[in-house]
Amino acid sequence: MTTSVIIPAAGSGVRLGENRPKAFVDVGGASILARTVASILAVDDLELDRIVVVVPAEMIGPVREELAGVGCEVVVVAGGAERSDSVRAGLQHVTGEFVLVHDAARPFTPVPVFRRVVAALRAGNPVVVPGLPVVDTLKRVDAQDRVDETVDRAVLRAIQTPQGFHADALVAAYAPDSDGPGTATDDAGLAERAGLPVLVVDGDPDAFKITTPWDLRLARDFAKGRA
Ligand code: CTP
């Protein structure tokens, strides 16, 4: 069962606040995107068909050049205004039975996370996402920041990527007649709204997303430890 990976890397990184799109920020001598591609290629039993990298239009040429010869087929296409637009653009170019959608911004995702997602896809689950238990106490607040209630965190998971799909499930999630992105902040959210069951497998703290300057400092420390 072969797999394609879509890497949405077309965001501008507003919260990070660097002077370039986030995926192209340097972390210890390599771009965030280059590290993410390398982390996928390290998963030797993925049966990888191709990687579809979705980038800002002006980065297509440089990324094609940078990723030529990485050892698997790489397709580079332009993204859109919202993350879901970028994934939709990538979806036009996938092949194979399974599709993983993996944020460029999670360059240190460990190999076992990919393996757990793919194993659950191979076991027949149409949509599989990695998730972590929530450690902080969670409170719902009103518009004045007054606490309405404390939420039961035992039934909550913080969801990461790679998010795995049987190819037809991802196509159904992104079908033009589905409700549109709305409040769904991830790909599995669109699948849920299309009525598909979504399984959560164990994520890993190392699969953190670089979102803020604090995350970038953490990532640069990580890179020192990993060379
Ligand atoms: N992404 C994308 N296309 C967009 C928006 C986001 O491909 N229009 C990608 C980002 O490049 C990133 C992933 O989706 O790899 C997760 O998004 P996020 O962390 O929100 O990145 P940005 O949108 O770039 O950051 P910000 O929201 O702070 O601007």
Ligand code: MG
């Ligand atoms: Mg964003």
